[in-house]
Amino acid sequence: MAPRKRLLNLETMNQAVLDVKVPILGSVLARALEIQQEIDQGIVKPFKKLTKCHFGDQQAMGHKPRTFLRQVAALCTYPELLDTDNFAEDAKRRAREILKTLDNNSVGSYNPTYITQVLPRKIAKFIEQRDGGVPSDPKNIVVSGGMSKAVLNALALAADEESPLKTGFVVPVPYYPLYGDAIALFGATKVEYVLDEERGWAVNEENIRESIRAARQHCNPKVLCAINPGNPTGHVLSRDNMEVIIRVAAEENLLLFADEVYQENVFAPGVVFHSFKKVLFEMGPEYSERVQLVSIYSISKGISGECGLRSGYIEFVNVDQAVFNYFGILKSFDIPSVIAVLTLEVLVDPPQPGDTSYESFQAEAQNLLSTQLEKARLAEEIFNRAPGICCNPIQGALYAFPRIQIPERAISLAQGRGQAPDIFFCHLLLEETGIVLVDGTSFGQAKGTYHFRISLLHPLEELKSILEKIVEFHAKFLQEYS
Amino acid sequence: MAPRKRLLNLETMNQAVLDVKVPILGSVLARALEIQQEIDQGIVKPFKKLTKCHFGDQQAMGHKPRTFLRQVAALCTYPELLDTDNFAEDAKRRAREILKTLDNNSVGSYNPTYITQVLPRKIAKFIEQRDGGVPSDPKNIVVSGGMSKAVLNALALAADEESPLKTGFVVPVPYYPLYGDAIALFGATKVEYVLDEERGWAVNEENIRESIRAARQHCNPKVLCAINPGNPTGHVLSRDNMEVIIRVAAEENLLLFADEVYQENVFAPGVVFHSFKKVLFEMGPEYSERVQLVSIYSISKGISGECGLRSGYIEFVNVDQAVFNYFGILKSFDIPSVIAVLTLEVLVDPPQPGDTSYESFQAEAQNLLSTQLEKARLAEEIFNRAPGICCNPIQGALYAFPRIQIPERAISLAQGRGQAPDIFFCHLLLEETGIVLVDGTSFGQAKGTYHFRISLLHPLEELKSILEKIVEFHAKFLQEYS
Missing domain, CATH: 3.90.1150.10 (Aspartate Aminotransferase, domain 1)
Structure with missing residues (x-):
């Protein structure tokens, strides 16, 4: 040859x-x-x-993992430990409950029912409580492994690689680099809205509208990204700013992609995290029934900081079931680790007052x-x-x-x-x-x-x-x- | 509005x-x-x-997980257990060794060094032993989460979506549906070679050559897939058949994609699994220095059957470092769960004679x-x-x-x-x-x-x-x- x-x-x-x-x-x-x-x-x-x-x-x-979370994970991994006395009582109870919902009581099975039904129901309750009662439908929640891939899968739905007019992804500047990577990967175009550093990284309404208007000359803007709390900026969006973003998404007919993975890492006195979903619903049906929203949550951040376990979820709002099904398909190539997702369950359904681990968890x-x-x-x-x-x-x-x-x-x-x-x-x-x-x-x-x-x-x-x-x-x- | x-x-x-x-x-x-x-x-x-x-x-x-594997995973998840006596001594020793190689001794860190260096070195040794000494370079091994996604990432490298001539993926018939999905996802074209059912699902050399020749009229064949042991067929490729596949890959200049996830599930008396890499190297430098090979391994199959944990590896042979780097990039969106990959370590470096768990593991x-x-x-x-x-x-x-x-x-x-x-x-x-x-x-x-x-x-x-x-x-x- x-x-x-x-x-x-x-x-x-x-x-x-x-x-x-x-x-x-x-x-x-x-x-x-x-x-x-x-x-x-x-x-x-x-x-x-x-x-x-x-x-x-x-x-x-050096950040220590959360004790209750790791106890439950170890017990589910090696259930023989349920007969020992090295664990908090509520950790054992929780592990037993989780194992009961797993196929053949094993974290070694794919466990589609646990991942797509049992856990989403718990997450929906968590979201409803977080958002002061705004309803959350477990059907719209997808549990994933690492969220980078989940973000790519969600954005992949919007990318239109076949159209001669490229898909525009509207991102804040500064933005988390994953969004730039997604844009490159899907052959999309980056449309930037520059946050106003002089005003604590506030959104400038005129600037974001002008950016999108200008972009329509050369691409088809489809997704508006917001990162709150901000990475790398560390700011938390004001409610006013969130309303601006939602109005722009509605008027410009953009899918609002809310990266909210730092939602638990809010510590400045008087500063409160509002989810985009909550604000959307408080703005009334004109918005809440129309704006398509995707929000992401990750166990890698927050209080647990479990980067190595790989889990999180996405909630879809107003995304047609037909489209959403295809997200499930993309995601199906990316089945999460059951040990990781059961720790997500612990975080959305933490120990309650009266439980052995409540005080230490808090x-x-x-x-x-x-x-x-x-x-x-x-x-x-x-x-x-x-x-x-x-x-x-x-x-x-x-x-x-x-x-x-x-x-x-x-x-x-x-x-x-x-x-x-x-x-x-x-x-x-x-x-x-x-x-x-x-x-x-x-x-x-x-x-x-x-x-x-x-x-x-x-x-x-x-x-x-x-x-x-x-x-x-x-x-x-x-x-x-x- | x-x-x-x-x-x-x-x-x-x-x-x-x-x-x-x-x-x-x-x-x-x-x-x-x-x-x-x-x-x-x-x-x-x-x-x-x-x-x-x-x-x-x-x-x-109902298949029981492997005890040693689960013990090590539980110990690494909740290292406080190292001070208890509910574990085999060698499980504790192994957990201590693994924790020592983890960033801040935690499965909760991303642990890039463990995933990209420590573990690939162990896997390379395992491969060398499996293949009777054919060398394996840890640099060519990528540890992944679930292998479906890893397969898609590897195949993505070969897909050329911008060329007017579509990329051809040559697959056996019957094939595992993931390959059909990859073809759809990347806008590629399926080129089929029908296995000969009358001869125990043997490869028909004339048929595979003719398929590829015909395909060159309308697409650009780039990848030749082989699944061994076969899914769904349950056959194990004969050495002769493997040589045919390797020769075709060499002569037709195709990347050989070897799905070898069932390599441990070979049970028929007298039937032996040969890896494509081993056969490739035994065919001499004319092949071993030229044919580009990708081989995959998964903890979901084999003896452990840990579908829920999500881990495996890919070995690349003769793939240019420059291309290979981009696989690393795609894979970087898909960081595996550390608890899952450390069980992969246990499988490629199992208990040895004399270790407490050796007999039961065997x-x-x-x-x-x-x-x-x-x-x-x-x-x-x-x-x-x-x-x-x-x-x-x-x-x-x-x-x-x-x-x-x-x-x-x-x-x-x-x-x-x-x-x-x-x-x-x-x-x-x-x-x-x-x-x-x-x-x-x-x-x-x-x-x-x-x-x-x-x-x-x-x-x-x-x-x-x-x-x-x-x-x-x-x-x-x-x-x-x-």
Whole structure:
């Protein structure tokens, strides 16, 4: 046989895939991984180890899992433990109840009935309670494994790859990079609405309408994304802002895609999370009967922070059953882990007053939220004290997203390297301090502004020292490049 | 606002998705689900409950999980249990080892290093041992959650949706329906090679070459799928047949996609599973250095049958690193559950002689395989004794796929209903007996032949009575419609 080029190569592979970026893995993280290898090889650096501030993985940073949740999961995994006395009574009771609803009492079965019926009924109750009684239909709830894939599956329904006019996905700037990846993957077009940093990342009504109007010249906008609480911004949308978004969705006939995975991570005094569904229904039937809404929830965030287990749910509102069925089909390739979804059950139906685990379950939540508040205050203080750094109040989620000044000379230098200026800054910081941030470019930012995202997950004292190092480095950077 | 049509409806949604079928959920299962509801409502049927023979979910049918695997999983989920004495010593030791390799010792972290480095190294050793020393590079191994999604991600790399000439996926007939779904989802074209039922589902070399040659007139064949052991057929490919497939892949420059998820479920005396990788390497460098191979493994099948946990791996051979990187990206939206993947570690690195759990771990495997053999023999016997039913020897996997005679009058009747004749048969059987099978049409079958797939998962005595009921029903059916 004559030697031939292998069939599958970069030129012959699916070209749509080539445009997709790894979530949260820009050049900074790629370099951090290289540095880790260099350290492992014994190469001397100005720091002993990397300081990872680039992800939202709470448990990797020392956050303890919720005891009741893990007890129930262990009992369901190895039911022989039900006969031992190493568990809270209510954990055993709950495990018995769950096992009873599983096919042949086993987490090792696919368990379609548990995943598509038993659990959605519990989730619907949870949603109704959260939303002050707004009804939730279990039929409209889909339990999934990791939510990144579920988000892609939901957005896939709206993408129209065959139409000559591309599908427009309207996203806030800054946005969580997954939405950019979805746009690339489905050959869609990104339509941006820039959040107003000066007004605490508020939605600018004129700006969002103008964006969509302009986009209609070259694409077909179909989906309007909102992320609340915001990632990377850490703001919580005001009720007014939510009404603006809903009105725009209604008037422009867009599917409202509400990324609400940080809904439990709201800690600023006086700030309350409203779900888009609740606000939608409170705006009356003109909206609640018409606007198509998709909302997502994840066990990876919230109080439990179970990133490694992989579960969450999507609620669909006003999405035709016929379309919705196809989501079920896409999702059917992506059956969630039963051990993961049963921990979702624990979270939507937690221990009640009087139950053995009630007090500790509540205390775990209170502790986490008060610690998150302390860390947010600390970050705001340290950043806002520094000349050339400016950080909005952080009300929720797990991050700070401060704006940083970058001197003209650094901007030119970065441009010479073909790098965005904030990426340039993050690389310099990484090489000198070992601190791994995510550059603002990965999330999008208003033209001429520069940011980074830092996860506020390290223990308080450690976080303080990290923040101070960043601020100190930035001061030196300002001086050196001015 | 004037009432407007909601944006997302069947006409506006992604049209590619409309062509996708639910895996293994044809009209027969859909009707079975309705019947279940009718029974729940108190409607009287000729049977008390459904007899589910349509899926490969071993644990749902009473198969016990592997003790060592579940012990390790429970210990890692709730490490406080390490201080109790409810576990085998080696389970504790293994759990401690695994926890040490996890980020912050937690299954609740994303654990990228464990998933992409630690575990692939163990899997590579397992593969080398399985293949008699053929080298395996951990860099070419990707650990995934459920393998359906992983298969779609791998096939997505090859699909070229932008080319006017559609991508051809060459699949055996019968094939596992997931491959048909992938073809629909990626707008590809199905190219069939019909297995020779008369020769125990052997590959017909002339037939496969001719199929591909003919397909080149209207599409661009890029992937050649082989399923070994066969689903739904239960045959194990002979070494000769594997060589044919490899030669065709080499000569026709196709990516060889080897679905080997039933590799441990081989029980017929004298029948041995060879991996495609092993055969490829034994055919010499002319093949082993050129043929691009993708092989998949799943914890849902094999001895453990852990369908509910969701894990497995893919090994890539000769796939350019550049392309392979993009698989990693697609996969990155689909992070597996850490509890699931650590059970994969247990399976590829099982207890060794001298370990406390060694004997019982081995015994569990032996028991399962000998039971599977008994069930296979029983199915062959009962089917082949029946006039108008014919069943090939079942050597592996979990199913029988007998050919059934359907009288002309039944064929016309079915056609009048717009139903394939085998679907017609399965519906009649379901309505009268409550037995849920999957029709041959769902898998594809040679023109003019009719089949069904039955899972051989019920306990032996129960299975015997099910098989007898089917045979009896078919005899009556032959009589009634002849």
